Amino acid sequence: MQTLSNDQLFRVAPSIFAAAADDKRSDKYRFVPTVDVLDALREEGFQPVGVKTSRSRTEEGAEFVKHHIRMRREQDLNTKLTTFEQVIPELALTNSHNGTSGFILDAALHRLVCKNGLVCSMSQGSLRYRHMGGDGLIGRVIEGAYEIVSDFPRIAETIEEWSGIELSRDQQLAFARAAIPLRFDEELGIQPEQMLMPKRYGDRKPDLFTVFNVVQENVIRGGVSTGRTKRGARQTSREIKSVDRDLKLNRSLWTLASEMAKLVH
Numbered sequence: 001m002q003t004l005s006n007d008q009l010f011r012v013a014p015s016i017f018a019a020a021a022d023d024k025r026s027d028k029y030r031f032v033p034t035v036d037v038l039d040a041l042r043e044e045g046f047q048p049v050g051v052k053t054s055r056s057r058t059e060e061g062a063e064f065v066k067h068h069i070r071m072r073r074e075q076d077l078n079t080k081l082t083t084f085e086q087v088i089p090e091l092a093l094t095n096s097h098n099g100t101s102g103f104i105l106d107a108a109l110h111r112l113v114c115k116n117g118l119v120c121s122m123s124q125g126s127l128r129y130r131h132m133g134g135d136g137l138i139g140r141v142i143e144g145a146y147e148i149v150s151d152f153p154r155i156a157e158t159i160e161e162w163s164g165i166e167l168s169r170d171q172q173l174a175f176a177r178a179a180i181p182l183r184f185d186e187e188l189g190i191q192p193e194q195m196l197m198p199k200r201y202g203d204r205k206p207d208l209f210t211v212f213n214v215v216q217e218n219v220i221r222g223g224v225s226t227g228r229t230k231r232g233a234r235q236t237s238r239e240i241k242s243v244d245r246d247l248k249l250n251r252s253l254w255t256l257a258s259e260m261a262k263l264v265h
Contacts (some may be wrong), residue, residue: 003047006035008087013053013067020066021097021131030131032138033091034067034095041137041145046071046091049110052164054243056098066096068243073149086112087159089152091111091145092119094243103137105144106247107151107160111213118216119250120155126251141153162209162261172196172211175260182252183219184237195224208264219249 009016027030038048051068056062071091090108095101105127109118127144129137167175169192176192184190198204198214199221205211218224222237229235240246 003049004051009048009051009069012051015053015063015065015067015097016069018063018097022097022099025099028132030137031097032131037093037095037141038069038139040142041071042056044142044145045074046145047074049090051244052243055241064096064098066094066101066243068247069093070110088112089155091148094247095127097189102131105141105148107148107155109155114143118254119247120254159209162212162257163207165208165261165264166206167208167211167264172206173259175211175256176215178256179215179219179253182249190224190226194218208257212253216250219253220246
């Protein structure tokens with residue numbers, strides 16, 4: 001797995017390197033550049049491997065928009081979290097300099113077979129740090145990163161548990177049906193069977209972890225048929241590009257899978 005240089009990060013998300021917050025922030029706002037936190041995490045052995053940014057309506061606003069960085073510990077760059085599921089643990093760092101977000105840390109997973117990014121709901125939820133208060137913000141984020149890492153064994157246990165839970169077809173359909181309104185409007189008429197269509201043969205398995213991944217990929221990556229245009233052309237859902245929607249959908253789907261595990265275990 002290739003780590004990302006600052007030049008590569010800048011090409012996708014220049015707001016990581018903002019020299020100041022936008023001019024609408026109050027005097028209470030404490031500006032801490034994301035790159036400073038990123039550099040501190042690098043010193044602790046965390047390396048960036050993925051990046052995503054929100055869109056800005058104006059060229060000037062692109063300097064401050066929300067950005068999302070996926071990081072791995074150096075020892076995890078090519079190490080799978082479990083032996084039978086090709087999943088690598090990650091640290092997800094989100095921030096902005098326009099007031100839409102403070103620093104947010106999430107536990108995340110990268111599934112190699114589909115190169116899909118998952119976000120896990122930790123027992124205490126996301127760790128959030130506001131752009132306010134005195135010195136020490138970077139130190140608190142570093143402490144939070146290690147708190148995330150300490151949860152990796154529990155996440156591995158969850159993956160193993162879900163991989164051992166075989167869902168009946170009715171249970172798979174129930175899970176997919178509950179996921180549809182998270183992404184799609186009712187009038188589109190999306191059916192649960194569409195959400196359960198795997199994008200690769202290896203995902204034709206009935207266990208909860210695989211079903212969760214199939215539904216998550218259809219929700220985030222798109223490609224689900226949403227009908228036809230007036231001219232008869234086939235329409236499909238688009239990939240989720242928004243940082244906010246990506247995180248919200250991922251967290252909601254993880255919670256949905258957790259509830260399903262409780263029901264059928």
